[in-house]
Each structure stands twice: as C-alpha cells, then as structure tokens.
Amino acid sequence: MPGGGVGTVGRGEAVARAAETPHIFLNGPLIGGRLGYPELSGLDLLELFAFVHPARFAVPTVKGFAKTLGLATPTNDMEAAALLPEIAGALLDRIDDPAWPEREGAWMVASTLQRHGWPWANLVLERLAMPERAERSLFSRLPEWEEGAEPSFPRTIKVDPAAAKRRLDALTGQGAEPREGQQQMAAEAAGVFDPREAPGRPNLLLADAGTGIGKTLAYLAPASLWAEEAGGTVWISTYTKALQRQLDAESERLFPDPQERKRRIVVRKGRENYLCLLNLEDAMQGGFAGRAAILAQLVARWAAYTKDGDMVGGDLPGWLPSLFRRAGATALTDRRGECVYAGCAHYRRCFIERAERAGREADLVIANHALVMVNAARAKPGAPTRIVFDEGHHLFDAADSTFAAALTGREAIELRRWIVGPEGKSRGRRRGLEARLMDVASYDEEGGRALADAVEAAKSLNSDGWLGRIGEGDPWGPLEKLFAEVRSMTYARAKAEDAGYGIETELAEVDGALVSAAGNALDALEAIAKPLATLSRRLEAVLEEAPDWLDAQARARVEGSILSLGWRRETLAAWMAMLGRIGGPSDPDFVDWLAINRIEAREYDIGIRRHWLDPTRPLAKAVLEPSHGVVVTSATLKGAEGWDRAEARTGALHMEKPADLFEAKSPFDYAANTEVLVVTDIRQGDIPALAGAYARLIEAAGGGTLGLFTAIKRLRAVHARIADRLARAGLRLYAQHVDPIDTGTLVDMFRDEPKASLLGTDALRDGVDVPGQSLRLVVMERVPWPRPTVLHAARRLAAGGRHYDDEVVRAKLAQGFGRLIRRQGDHGRFVLLSAAMPSRLLTAFPEGVAVHRLPLDQAVARIESGPPSAKQPSSSFEENDLIDRD
Structure with a gap:
C-alpha cells in the first residue's frame, strides 16, 4: 500500500506479484520505491483520476480518493486494497455520467493516449462515444486575453481605522469571537495606505503577529478597502507556495462569487511556474516519446480546465509530474527565458501574459517575495506600490537570493544557448537570438551587425561537454579555462572532510593563473555585452521609427526582446564586476567565493559566486523606497532579540523614515x-x-x-x-x-x-x-x-x-x-x-x-x-x- 508496508506478504513476494501485470494500484512510483522495484507497471489510479478530473486535487492515498469520490473510508490496509477496484469503477462510471463536466476533449486525448500505450486507454474509450462533430483542439478552446488600457494611478485616500475594523468584522462573519490583537492590527495596518510624506519615505509597518491572532484577515481588511476605494492594486507577498494557496482560499471571504473573485484577485508567480503552450505543442507533436508523451497528453487535458496554468502549486495535482519522474514536467515550462512573446502562435492565449494583464486590474495580487523583488528591481511596468510581505522573517533570505550573482558553467552555457541557439545535432523548439529577431536584423543594418557580433562573441562561452573537458585538463576557450582555474584552486584549498559534497573557498589571495584567466574571461564577456547594448538601442529605435511591418504583435515581440536583453545585460554586468575584482582589493559590500557543486562526489557545476554582505540594502533601495506603503509581518518577526533584529532583517534599518512597530501576542496557552x-x-x-x-x-x-x-x-x-x-x-x-x-x-x-x-x-x-x-x-x-x-x-x-x-x-x-x-x-x-x-x-x-x-x-x-x-x-x-x- 502507498506509504505503508507490503501488507501480509514479504517484500520478495510483493515484488514478484507486482511483476505480474496488470495490477490496479495507487501511486506506482511510491509503491515501487518502497519495494525497491521502481519500474512498476500496471493501472495507476492517479493517472485515471488526472484524466477524469483534470485540474482537481485529491490526496493521493486510498483514503484521500475514497473521501473525494464519496466512498467508504478504509480503516486498515486490507480494506484499502479491496477498495482499489471500487475506486477504479467509480472513476470510470463518471465517464458514463451525462453530466460529467470534463467531457469536452476527452475522446481526442484518450485516442491519442491509446496510440501511446496508456494502460487505461481501452477501458476509457469503451465508455466514450466518438463525437458526432470533430472536437476542437486544446489551443482553440483556450480563451484569449484582451488588451486593455493602462490602469490609472490610484486615487489618494486614507483608510479609516474604524472602517478597517468594520471590514474585518464582515470578513470574520457574524457570531465570530472578536480577537483584540486582530482588531488592533487591522487598525494599525490601515495607516500604511495613507499618502506617503515624500518620495523615498514610504509608510512602513513591522508587525509581529503571534500565531492565532488572525493576521491574514487583519491585513486583508484594510488592503481590500484601499484597493476598492482607491482603484489600486495591493500585492500580498509570501515566501512559500503553501501560504499562497492558503491566501487564495481565504479570498473566498472577500469575494464569494467565483467570477468576481477571479477578476479581483490574481495569483502571480515567476514565468517558470506556468505551462508554456509552445513547449506543450512541441511535446504533443513528437517532441516527447514513451511515458513522457503520456504526461504531455494529460497536461494538455488539464490545460483546458485549469484556472491559471500554474504547474507548480496551482491546480495541477502536485503528484502528477512525479508519476513520470524520468520524463520531467519542467520541459513544459519556460525555464530558459526563451519566450518569443508576440512571435508565438499562442501568444493571445498565453497563461503568463493573461496572469500579468489580470494582475494590472486586480484588487489583490497574491505573489511571492522573489517576484515582487525582481519586478521592483527591474522597474517593470505595474511594479507594486502597496505591498504586504507575509512570512516577513524570510525577507532577508529572499533578498539574499534575488540580488546575488553567480558566474558558473551552467549559467554561462545557458546564456550561450539563449544567444546562439541550437548547435550541431541539437534539435527542438529552442531558437537563438538571430532567429528570434530575423526581421529586425533585415530591416536595421546596424542592428543586424550587432546581432551577428553578439552571436559570434557568445561562442567564446563554454559549450556542451565542458565539465568533461575540464576534468580531463583540456578546457576550450576563455570561460572554460576560467572554470578550470576555479576548480583547481578550490580543490587545493578544500578541507579533507568536504570530500563527496559541494566545496568552496574564499576568493582571496588568488594566484597568477586565476588572475590571468579572469582577465581573458572579462574580455570575452565585454565582447558579448557591447553588441547586446547596441542591439538594445537599435530595437528601441525601431519602435520609434515604426516601420510598416511593425504591427501590434511585432511591437510586442520587440518590446519583449528589449526586456529580455535588459535582463541578460544586467547578468553580464554583474559577472564583469566580479571578474574585475579578482586580483585587486575586495569590495566590502560583497562576499565573493569559488565553489564546486557536487552530489555524492559527482560535479555538476563550477563557478564564482557573489552575495551582498547585507542584502537588505538593495532590498531597501529597490523595493521599499519606491513604494508608498509596506506591511512586513510574521509570527516570528521580532524574535527573542527584539525589534533591532526585525529592523535589520527587513531593510527598515536603511530607511530614512523609521518604521512603525506593532506586536500582538499569540492567544494560545x-x-x-x-x-x-x-x-x-x-x-x-x-x-x-x-x-x-x-x-x-x-x-x-x-x-x-x-x-x-x-x-x-x-x-x-x-x-x-x-x-x-x-x-x-x-x-x-x-x-x-x-x-x-x-x-x-x-x-x-x-x-x-x-x-x-x-x-x-x-x-x-x-x-x-x-x-x-x-x-x-x-x-x-x-x-x-x-x-x-x-x-x-x-x-x-x-x-x-x-x-x-x-x-x-x-x-x-x-x-x-x-x-x-x-x-x-x-x-x-x-x-x-x-x-x-x-x-x-x-x-x-x-x-x-x-x-x-x-x-x-x-x-x-x-x-x-x-x-x-x-x-x-x-x-x-x-x-x-x-x-x-x-
């Protein structure tokens, strides 16, 4: 049984029985892992559930499925085992039900799954009649987002603390026992939404709210009131996906009507969390094979019913990708920053673009610390001006990650692939910078030259097989030679007990070989950065000149390219700053070190890393200062050290205007x-x-x-x-x-x-x-x-x-x-x-x-x-x- 032992038989007998296919089981990878037999084959109820009820979650246990399907809950493993066929029958019976809400598209997907050898396909198709009319494809069924006017600037208002308390009473409901700490926090947080005194002097509240006082509703009350009356957007930022899900659930109190809630509350994450429709299309058209192809079809089935396309912590069951661990769902998201924006055939249906546009009009955006910081640091359109940082004790860690830099082999080879595109026998959807901007290059001669120069210069970056060549003492090019010297020095200074796992050493008292390699690598990076800067300027000129071919979609694609180039140029600038310090005086604001990343003695990355000594300094400068009002709250914000620690760990210490402080003790005994x-x-x-x-x-x-x-x-x-x-x-x-x-x-x-x-x-x-x-x-x-x-x-x-x-x-x-x-x-x-x-x-x-x-x-x-x-x-x-x- 999943999560348990092997029942009344021994492990060896259980493995032997598992080899006698077909079996009905629930969560094959988990059971196989417990038996030491990972390639368990048969009829997995999780896969059938994902087909019958896409975009619906059930706890992936027999008990969890029984609850979801309205069956008797088993009290022991024997009852649970006997219930498996009943669960299968209940799911298949849903297909027979004329009121089955997920019928559209089922026959098409099931037919494709049959060709890929999906074990459930025949049983499913027996219950599905071929539609009289051809079913619409997934991509034609997805709604298109509509372009709207830029949101107006919020009206200048003050939130009355008494009104915030009344809104809180409405959220907690009639008959709810009033909590003094919650009421006080709602009133205190109302002041954050007052007009700020001057630029760079936001209203900042640090709230240490003990577990159980109800801090979520305490800040949602004034936040929702301000958004409603001012016509603005408040960003609620969390550190964990678990709290994002909880906040999304709490939003039902604000807007019980699902359609109104969808319009006024939007969950936002980084691009890498969302399904990329172009990647999915490639997977469905032959990019995936074997079990991976089955995953692609089940994800396509989910995509037609998902709320927002979020594959990581959204309504895609978290257990679904784990059933295909060798296939990996990560290839279905945009993790390489290669989006072609309006150049994509699915741009108007893109989940990422839809979420971004919906967030501009929403009352509340539920995001995470990293996204809020990145948007603020890059001054992206729609960057938040009113922010609530829940789980505020993690602000230091989030800023530490966001404002860090890493010149490593993995990062450098991704930059090469982003610029150069496929090389040698490499295939797939990936396209280099030249292919993505071909029409711009043909229109603008100077831009075309800069583009060609950037592609040629990027070939100095490390390429496929770089780790092996460094290990054999045969590095190619300036970047590989730099990483070879980093590796040599790190091993020379590593402690013996570091064997087997990642090792690192301070970037200090470096030898001449590393200084020389750093200088050559710096020259190579500058040769890439200069044409990219020229290309950015020429793209901006193209927008100003507006040639005949620059329609709305082309304009969006050029704007997206400018944005992407800006990110890459920022990365290059950080790398060059790191290299420029090697052999010279250290920068007291930063900590630089050399690192080799390993898993059980197997190297997978080498490079130089830089972090701020105090990452709350860029946090204060890039995120807090431009804001109008910020609440930072947590149950452990103050800690045993007192408010000095809270101010130091949140960036409040670096603000010109002191933060207001609020504390409410937990009501728990x-x-x-x-x-x-x-x-x-x-x-x-x-x-x-x-x-x-x-x-x-x-x-x-x-x-x-x-x-x-x-x-x-x-x-x-x-x-x-x-x-x-x-x-x-x-x-x-x-x-x-x-x-x-x-x-x-x-x-x-x-x-x-x-x-x-x-x-x-x-x-x-x-x-x-x-x-x-x-x-x-x-x-x-x-x-x-x-x-x-x-x-x-x-x-x-x-x-x-x-x-x-x-x-x-x-x-x-x-x-x-x-x-x-x-x-x-x-x-x-x-x-x-x-x-x-x-x-x-x-x-x-x-x-x-x-x-x-x-x-x-x-x-x-x-x-x-x-x-x-x-x-x-x-x-x-x-x-x-x-x-x-x-």
Whole structure:
C-alpha cells in the first residue's frame, strides 16, 4: 500500500506479484520505491483520476480518493486494497455520467493516449462515444486575453481605522469571537495606505503577529478597502507556495462569487511556474516519446480546465509530474527565458501574459517575495506600490537570493544557448537570438551587425561537454579555462572532510593563473555585452521609427526582446564586476567565493559566486523606497532579540523614515499545551542511535510526528532504517528527498492521516500548516547551527560572532516549534535530540513553556503518558548541565 508496508506478504513476494501485470494500484512510483522495484507497471489510479478530473486535487492515498469520490473510508490496509477496484469503477462510471463536466476533449486525448500505450486507454474509450462533430483542439478552446488600457494611478485616500475594523468584522462573519490583537492590527495596518510624506519615505509597518491572532484577515481588511476605494492594486507577498494557496482560499471571504473573485484577485508567480503552450505543442507533436508523451497528453487535458496554468502549486495535482519522474514536467515550462512573446502562435492565449494583464486590474495580487523583488528591481511596468510581505522573517533570505550573482558553467552555457541557439545535432523548439529577431536584423543594418557580433562573441562561452573537458585538463576557450582555474584552486584549498559534497573557498589571495584567466574571461564577456547594448538601442529605435511591418504583435515581440536583453545585460554586468575584482582589493559590500557543486562526489557545476554582505540594502533601495506603503509581518518577526533584529532583517534599518512597530501576542496557552524535551543520551554522529530514537518517539506518539533534519544524508539514513519497522506497526512514514512526490503533496498526505509521520528539512520547518491531531510531535535531530560556509563566516564576523549564530538558531527553533500549535485545542511536544543545547537559546520558545532535560527512555515514557499537562511532574533540568557553544 502507498506509504505503508507490503501488507501480509514479504517484500520478495510483493515484488514478484507486482511483476505480474496488470495490477490496479495507487501511486506506482511510491509503491515501487518502497519495494525497491521502481519500474512498476500496471493501472495507476492517479493517472485515471488526472484524466477524469483534470485540474482537481485529491490526496493521493486510498483514503484521500475514497473521501473525494464519496466512498467508504478504509480503516486498515486490507480494506484499502479491496477498495482499489471500487475506486477504479467509480472513476470510470463518471465517464458514463451525462453530466460529467470534463467531457469536452476527452475522446481526442484518450485516442491519442491509446496510440501511446496508456494502460487505461481501452477501458476509457469503451465508455466514450466518438463525437458526432470533430472536437476542437486544446489551443482553440483556450480563451484569449484582451488588451486593455493602462490602469490609472490610484486615487489618494486614507483608510479609516474604524472602517478597517468594520471590514474585518464582515470578513470574520457574524457570531465570530472578536480577537483584540486582530482588531488592533487591522487598525494599525490601515495607516500604511495613507499618502506617503515624500518620495523615498514610504509608510512602513513591522508587525509581529503571534500565531492565532488572525493576521491574514487583519491585513486583508484594510488592503481590500484601499484597493476598492482607491482603484489600486495591493500585492500580498509570501515566501512559500503553501501560504499562497492558503491566501487564495481565504479570498473566498472577500469575494464569494467565483467570477468576481477571479477578476479581483490574481495569483502571480515567476514565468517558470506556468505551462508554456509552445513547449506543450512541441511535446504533443513528437517532441516527447514513451511515458513522457503520456504526461504531455494529460497536461494538455488539464490545460483546458485549469484556472491559471500554474504547474507548480496551482491546480495541477502536485503528484502528477512525479508519476513520470524520468520524463520531467519542467520541459513544459519556460525555464530558459526563451519566450518569443508576440512571435508565438499562442501568444493571445498565453497563461503568463493573461496572469500579468489580470494582475494590472486586480484588487489583490497574491505573489511571492522573489517576484515582487525582481519586478521592483527591474522597474517593470505595474511594479507594486502597496505591498504586504507575509512570512516577513524570510525577507532577508529572499533578498539574499534575488540580488546575488553567480558566474558558473551552467549559467554561462545557458546564456550561450539563449544567444546562439541550437548547435550541431541539437534539435527542438529552442531558437537563438538571430532567429528570434530575423526581421529586425533585415530591416536595421546596424542592428543586424550587432546581432551577428553578439552571436559570434557568445561562442567564446563554454559549450556542451565542458565539465568533461575540464576534468580531463583540456578546457576550450576563455570561460572554460576560467572554470578550470576555479576548480583547481578550490580543490587545493578544500578541507579533507568536504570530500563527496559541494566545496568552496574564499576568493582571496588568488594566484597568477586565476588572475590571468579572469582577465581573458572579462574580455570575452565585454565582447558579448557591447553588441547586446547596441542591439538594445537599435530595437528601441525601431519602435520609434515604426516601420510598416511593425504591427501590434511585432511591437510586442520587440518590446519583449528589449526586456529580455535588459535582463541578460544586467547578468553580464554583474559577472564583469566580479571578474574585475579578482586580483585587486575586495569590495566590502560583497562576499565573493569559488565553489564546486557536487552530489555524492559527482560535479555538476563550477563557478564564482557573489552575495551582498547585507542584502537588505538593495532590498531597501529597490523595493521599499519606491513604494508608498509596506506591511512586513510574521509570527516570528521580532524574535527573542527584539525589534533591532526585525529592523535589520527587513531593510527598515536603511530607511530614512523609521518604521512603525506593532506586536500582538499569540492567544494560545503554550505553557499548558506544549513542552520541550531535550534528549541527552543520543551521541552526535551515531546514526543507528539516532534512527532508533526517531522510531521509538514516533511509536510512542502513535504517528503524528514531524521529523526535522539539517542534512539530507542523515534523513535518508534514518528513513532507510525505520520505514519498515514503523510500517509493520501500522504507522506510515513519508519522507522528503526519498519519496518521489512533491513537498506540498507530502504535507497533504501527512495532514490527512493522523497516524502518519513525515521527515523533512528546512522547507518543512517553515512551510507546514497542519492543525489538529495530525501533528502532535516535532522532533529535531540536533541544534540547527548554520553551515560554516564562506558567506556565513563573513556575516558572522560582521555581526559580532557568536551572537549572529544564536540569532539564526533561535529563529529556526522558533519556526520548528511553531508547527505544533496552529489553532485552539492543539497540543504537542518539541523534542531536540542533542545534549549540547545551550541554555541561552531557550528563549526561542514561548515564555512559560517547560523545558525538560532527560534521557530517551524518559522522553518516550513522557510521550506515552498522553498530551502535555501542567500537572505532569517536571524532570530535573539544570542549566549548568548544558554546554554553551563558542
């Protein structure tokens, strides 16, 4: 059974039975992985569900499907196994139902799937009559977006705090118990939407809103009121896709009517998240083969019914791409920045363009930190002026990623492909810059020369096979020779314990060979940058001259090309700045280092990386200063360090106008409903002991456990040792980086089964919202000290040493502990498997929470005794017994 053991038969017999096809099962990759037989063939109910109900989600377990289809919920694995044929029959019966809403296009897709050998095809076609009239193709069924006038600038208004409270009352509904902290936050946030005093002095509010006060509705109330009365757009920015989904669901309170909600609230993500119709067409016309071709057809079926074309966290079930792990759905999105805009035959139906235009007219745009920062930094049209940053404790990390630069082999070869296009035997839809701008080159002589020069210069970048040539000591061209020198110096300075995984070294005291290689690479990059700059100017001139062939679509394509060239030129400028510093004085604003990225000793990238020492400086300059009003909120924004930390981590410290500060404590009684157990007898590095501790703790809790790890290697080792043991006890165990399922779906499966447990890393520590009995124990394998990277060392030095480490660890502990209590009635324990827990870090936990230092046996007994209670006797806890880490 998925997520469980192999029932009443042994693993070997289960594998033998699995080889006897056809079988009906649910989630073949997951079951096959558990059996050690990944190529499981047969009739997977997930694929049938994706065909029958595209754009509809169901938890990919037997229990989840039973709930979705209205069948009896199984109580054990035997009942679940017996239910599989019933689920199949229920799905096939939907096809027979005259009221089946997803009938259009089904026969065409099923017929194509039959030719590709889809196991369900014959059973589906038996129930589908050939349409009397030919079905319309997917691309003709998709609606076209309409071009509208540029949105007018918002009217200047003030949001009355009392009106914000009234809007909040309407959102919470009649009879809802008023929450004082929520009311206060709504009134405080209203002031953010007042007219700003002067350019560069936005209204900025930092709101530390404890879990349970209802901060989402607290800021949605004034935000929606301002958008409605001012005719403007408020951007709600999150860090995780999970919160984006939650905000989208909360929007039903604002606009219950689906059509009005679709018009007034838009979810926006980066281009790489959306289905590219041109890529899909290529896949459907022979670009994909085998199982990949089946995936393309199922995605095409989904595309006809999707709300917005979002393939990552949208209404495409997260488990669907994982069924085709070797086929990879990433080829169906635009991840290379090769969009031809109006030159695409599907431009008027493009999901990305539709979302961007819808966002200009919306009241609320639900986006993510990266997209908001990129749009602001590049001064894109429609960049937000009123922003709410939820999950604001992640602003520092998001800015760190957004404003960083990386001159690596993978990045450089992508630039070559973007400019040059296919080379040698390479095929596919990819087109180089010359092919995309052929008509411009023929019209403008100077632009044509610049285009040809750029293509020729780009051939100095590394090409296919570059890693192999560097490994053999035979690099070609200036960029490959640069990466060869980077590799040589990094290995020379690496520590012995770095063997097997990514390694890095500070870019300092470099030798002459690297300085010389950097100079030659700089010349090569300048030879690319100059013609690209000329080409940008000539494209702008073409727009001004407006030749006869420049119709609306051609204009849009030229404008898109100018935008794309701008991004690439920014990248080149950052790379040249990095190279220009090699051999000279370092820039105190940046941290530069050399890195080799590896997985289990296999190299996959080499290069030079640069990050801001303080990434909130460009955040403040590019995002906060141009805005009119910004709310930054989180349940852990302030932390144990106080407001100084919040201001430093959000960019408020660099603003001319001080931020307003708001704090509302959580209404939850943490002292009565939670406790922290520090287990003292698990020796660090002892994997068998660590695995045994996890197994015993999960068994004691009866599941409902979230296990958090600081290293994927240890996670996998523990999972391998305990999965079968727990399965035999009827306790399912899911694991990030082990199970072939996306993280969001793993959380859904965990949430749906109170006896299940889930192991994961940082993404689960910050992005899991599982209220109720499904999460009652959090186990962290060790104190989450930061990895000793070059970047961390520089920031630690700048921030005063150990204090900076403590800030980072306290934040991680607080986030991990925060998974326990999500609503009234929740209770649970936080277990740390480390004796070396410094007492100074205990302030990460809410005031009043009991902390007990005890051996594993006592911790297990305490968990077995039932939920935490203030009446339980405390174990001995001596702060002097704890070891501070210098």
